[in-house]
Each structure stands twice: as structure tokens, then as C-alpha cells.
């Protein structure tokens with residue numbers, strides 16, 4: 001690196017070449033998006049609050065959709081019939097397969113519709129609608145309230161996804177839903193919604209592992225072929241690499257997940273949860289950087305731990321509120337705390353990822369999951385990958401934050417290999433490890 | 444700007460110590476997880492040694508980076524010296540300069556255990572795990588290696604140190620001075636003494652918890668690196684159990700650590 005990247009303004013960030021490629025693609029999507037959004041009416045924004053007296057509950061509607069993208073990765077399919085004109089009813093004439101995916105393992109309800117070209121495997125996002133349950137500052141989202149939110153909004157989000165995609169229901173091949181891991185009550189609410197659609201429209205169900213959804217979506221969007229994957233979200237911290245038909249977990253957090261650590265610290269500081277606590281920590285951290293407060297650094301091989309760091313950060317926050325001075329004799333601010341927290345935990349994440357890369361001999365890294373949106377994490381990872389002669393691949397919030405399209409995409413990949421989840425087995429599970437899934441669609 | 448060529452290797456600026464004349468030029472053996480590992484004859488033409496250099500990490504905050512680099516080199520050299528004194532097979536330490544970020548150690552003439560195991564497993568036709576476990580007779584040389592790994596790790600723990608990053612990449616296989624298996628046989632691939640390396644995350648500890656985490660890290664690294672031999676890992680633990688007095692307690696704790704590990708993947 002020519003200069004240290006710490007504390008530089010975001011306009012002058014260092015990005016490895018792959019990033020430029022990624023931004024170009026992103027630009028392409030946003031152009032398409034603009035072109036399309038003029039033709040499509042976005043769903044009505046204001047939505048009534050939950051009928052229960054939760055006046056504190058703010059619910060926001062996000063309309064991130066109409067994103068088209070393409071991949072060059074060819075895939076194997078059942079039939080390769082290609083007819084000049086698409087007629088949706090005759091399966092032998094089909095040019096594409098379409099899946100609707102429902103996600104609700106945490107506080108985001110997402111429904112997306114994807115199509116895979118039968119001959120080329122090219123994936124196209126037809127719609128990607130999300131609605132986030134936002135809890136008030138200082139609180140986390142409780143399973144019961146989150147489940148109620150998902151139930152209340154399922155129909156609305158599904159309808160918007162369908163109208164945005166502009167396809168007839170008859171064209172949909174399967175209904176995919178998140179089987180796990182996640183919070184029980186919200187998962188169940190969404191599974192019930194998915195089963196209902198399946199029965200209503202007479203379509204097969206496909207249960208999807210949430211983590212595999214993130215990985216497959218990330219691979220497709222970025223074009224990273226066989227990367228080491230850092231999966232970082234509110235509930236998971238895993239370093240993953242593919243080998244012999246499974247996504248194998250090389251390293252993970254030994255206690256709480258990194259996103260959970262950030263979310264809980266946001267609660268300590270009573271930072272807003274809107275749009276996401278981690279996002280607000282990131283913005284605050286950009287104002288810090290005067291000092292680096294000493295936090296424990298806990299890496300064990302390819303594993304790491306965050307609870308000790310959280311405890312210490314909470315202690316420092318208390319000292320700050322009591323007006324105590326920092327190590328340089330000056331008072332410190334929430335921004336300094338957020339900066340120090342990010343610098344420390346992201347350095348740990350980059351370190352365990354680097355260790356996994358050295359171990360499996362790969363120089364590509366893909367970041368997925370909600371924390372993966374953090375630009376500082378992407379920047380640090382980029383600097384590491386560049387040193388190893390490789391590059392980092394990341395997606396923006398439309399895809400790295402939980403969404404329905406990734407469930408549709410991973411589900412459709414499995415469906416294309418002949419996988420279906422019979423209705424009586426369409427349950428959910430809070431614990432569902434990434435390496436439990438047999439990945440039939442890769443070599 | 445250091446490097447960013449696709450190959451990466453060979454274009455790193457040498458650490459200053461390696462710019463002094465020596466009988467043969469230093470060669471970059473690998474870009475490990477943390478540092479660059481050079482082979483050099485810097486000390487003496489007949490004594491190849493390893494220079495492990497931890498360059499500043501550009502992604503890390505400079506203060507944090509300096510702290511970690513210094514801590515780790517010092518810890519690594521300390522634990523290596525202690526292990527050598529107590530008879531645990533590790534490379535000898537020749538010199539260190541924590542502030543410049545390097546350490547010079549004995550060269551181990553062998554391959555990483557990861558590579559040896561993969562070569563051994565690679566010789567058999569594609570097969571599933573059950574089969575690997577079933578064909579026990581075929582696996583005897585591998586099982587013996589796993590037992591040596593267990594005994595060596597136990598030896599380390601017995602000295603009151605934990606490794607912190609136990610994987611099959613962080614163990615070298617040094618060929619026995621007199622070989623047993625026949626030339627070219629499969630058994631030859633996994634023959635040799637297990638030498639532990641890479642002590643950058645090692646700490647002095649005799650706690651059951653730390654020992655158990657060490658084993659847990661190894662267990663998972665083993666399963667993900669050698670999925671086809673996953674079922675054989677128990678042999679490592681069996682040999683570990685017999686290797687020092689407190690091993691039983693550490694193994695009991697391992698159960699706890701595993702349970703915690705399974706519990707944590709709860710949320711999406």
C-alpha cells in the first residue's frame with residue numbers, strides 16, 4: 001500500500017481492481033434500475049403500524065428492487081430446449097425457470113423473484129422487495145414482535161414482488177423459503193406464508209439454508225468463482241471454503257456473532273436502529289479516529305471471540321458517560337469508541353480470513369451477510385487480498401443484507417438438480433449449519 | 444507500494460536483515476497466514492534456516508499492528524524456546540528482532556502434515572468417509588501419524604503452553620532418520636516426526652479450557668481440511684489422552700467447548 005488507509009476520507013479509498021469491476025457492474029444495475037423504475041409503480045410507502053398497541057414500533061418500507069444482473073457461469077440444467085418465443089405453459093418450450101423466495105430468519109422480511117435462463121444459466125433478478133422491522137433505540141428486536149411484523153406484511157410484500165416482476169403466477173416453478181438458521185418464530189411465520197403460496201398455486205416447495213443463500217447470491221453477483229467466504233451477520237460469523245460438495249466452516253466466532261456484538265454495543269450507546277445499528281456505528285466511526293482505545297484482541301487460529309471485547313467496550317462507554325479521560329488524557333467520544341471497536345473487530349475478521357486463505361491456498365475472498373456492507377471492513381479486506389495478489393468481492397446492501405432473492409436463487413439452484421421439500425417436511429430449524437447442506441449443483 | 448501482481452511472490456521487498464550478503468540468496472518459501480517465510484543460509488552456509496518475517500499489515504490500524512506484531516514474535520520465540528527445553532519437537536530459535544518483525548529459526552526439512560495427509564488420501568480412489576474408516580488396514584500408516592500428532596500436542600500441553608492455531612498446516616513432518624516403510628510406498632508419505640511450528644498465537648496456559656479450545660480448533664481444521672479422514676480424528680484424541688496427566692480433564696472440557704460451538708449457530 002502506498003499509504004495507510006486508516007482515517008482517510010471515503011472519497012479517496014483504495015480499491016483493488018476487482019472493486020472497480022464491481023462498481024462498474026453496480027453502475028450497470030443502477031442504470032437498468034432507473035430505466036425500469038419509471039415503468040413500475042413502487043409499492044405504496046406508508047404502511048399502518050401493527051394492530052397491537054406497539055406505538056414505539058417504527059416500521060419502514062424499503063423498495064429495493066428491479067435489479068438486473070448477469071453472470072457468465074454456465075450451469076447444468078435438465079433440458080436445453082430453446083424456442084424463439086417463450087410460451088410459459090408448455091414446459092418443453094421453457095426458456096427460463098423462475099423461483100419466488102421468502103426470507104424472514106431475523107428482522108427483515110424479504111420476497112424476491114429470480115429467473116435462470118435454461119441454456120446459459122444466466123440469473124436475472126425480477127424483483128427483490130424487503131421490509132425491515134426496526135425496534136426503538138436501546139432495544140433489540142424480539143422474536144414475537146418480529147414474527148408479528150412478518151405475518152402482517154407477508155401478503156403486501158409478496159404482492160409487490162409479483163407486480164414488480166411482472167410475470168404471471170403460472171410461470172413460477174417453485175416457492176423457496178428459509179428453513180434456517182434463524183429465530184424460530186419469524187422463520188415459522190414466513191414458512192407458513194410460503195406453504196400457503198405453494199398450496200394456493202400448486203407449486204413445489206424448496207427449503208433453503210440461509211447461509212448457503214448468502215454464499216450463492218454473492219458468488220453469482222460478484223462472479224467470484226471459488227472464494228474463501230467470510231459470512232458476517234447479526235447471528236453468524238463464519239469463514240467458509242468449498243470442498244467436496246459442501247461449504248466447510250474453517251473458522252467461526254466461539255461466542256457471540258460479530259453483528260450481535262455491534263448491535264449490542266449500539267444499544268449500549270443508544271444509537272438508532274434505523275436503518276441498522278451497524279450502519280450507524282459505521283457512520284459514527286468515520287467521525288472518530290483521533291485515538292485507538294485499547295480493546296482485547298481475541299483470535300484463536302481461524303476462530304475468534306467477541307464477548308470479551310463487548311464487555312470492555314461497554315465498560316469504556318460507562319467511563320465515557322462518567323466523564324473519565326482516555327489514554328491520552330483527553331475525554332473520548334462515542335465516535336472514538338465506535339472507531340476503536342470497528343478497527344479491532346474487523347482486524348480480527350480480516351486476520352482469520354487471511355489465515356483460511358493461506359490454509360486452503362486461495363486468493364479470492366467474498367464477503368457476505370449484513371456486516372459485509374460495512375465499507376471499512378471491505379476496505380481492510382481489500383488491502384489484505386491485494387497483498388496476497390488476490391481480490392475481494394462484496395455486494396451492496398440489496399444483496400448482503402438478508403433478502404428474498406438469495407433464497408430464491410439458492411433454492412432454484414437446488415431445484416434444478418431435482419431437489420424439492422415435500423409439504424410435510426417443510427419445517428424450520430433454528431440451528432442449521434452451513435456444512436449440513438449437500439451442494440449438488442457445484443463440482 | 445509493496446506488491447499486487449497476480450503471483451504476488453518474489454516481488455516483496457526483502458526485510459533488511461536479508462539484504463546482507465550470504466552464501467546463497469534467500470528464497471521466499473511461502474506467504475503464510477501472517478508473514479513471509481524465507482529460507483536462507485544467512486547464519487552459516489551449511490545451516491539453512493528459516494526467517495519468518497511479519498511485515499506491517501496495511502489493513503490494520505498502525506498502533507494495533509505494531510502491538511500485535513511485537514507481541515506475537517516475542518510470544519512465539521518464548522514458547523519455542525521453552526518447548527525446545529522440555530523436549531517438544533519444535534524448530535530451534537536462532538535470533539529474533541521483535542521490532543523489525545522477524546525471527547530466525549531452524550529449518551525443518553520436510554513437508555507440512557496437511558500436504559502429507561492429502562497426498563496419502565489422494566492415492567486412493569474417490570471414496571466416502573465411511574469407506575475410509577472401514578478400510579482400517581489401509582489406514583494404519585495414517586492412523587499412526589494421527590497418533591503421533593496427538594502425542595506431540597499432548598507433549599506441548601504438558602509443558603504448560605497452548606498453541607492457539609493448531610492445524611495440519613502448522614505441523615511439519617520431518618522424515619525419520621532411518622526410514623521404515625519401503626521406498627515409494629504409500630506409508631512413506633506419512634512417515635516422520637511431527638514438528639510443531641507457527642507459535643504466533645501461543646500462550647503460556649495450563650487451563651483445561653485453553654487446552655480444550657486448542658483441540659477444538661485442531662478438530663475442526665482437520666475435519667474441514669481432510670473431510671475424507673474426518674472419522675479418523677478420534678485417534679488423535681486417543682493418543683492425546685495417554686500423553687500427559689491432565690489430558691483427561693482437557694478432553695472432558697472439549698465436550699463443553701463443542702456444545703458451545705454447536706449452540707452458537709442459532710441466528711441467521
Ligand SMILES: Nc1ncnc2c1ncn2[C@@H]1O[C@H](COP(=O)(O)OP(=O)(O)O)[C@@H](O)[C@H]1O
Pocket residue numbers: 358472473474475476477478479480493495534548549550551552553555612613615640641642643
Ligand atoms: N522451520 C521451518 N522449516 C521449514 N518450513 C517452515 C518452517 N517454518 C515454516 N515453514 C513453512 O512456512 C509455512 C508458513 O509458516 P508459519 O510459521 O506457519 O507461518 P504463518 O504464521 O504465516 O502461517 C509453513 O506451512 C511451512 O511450509
Ligand SMILES: [Mg+2]
Pocket residue numbers: 475476612613641
Ligand atoms: Mg501457519
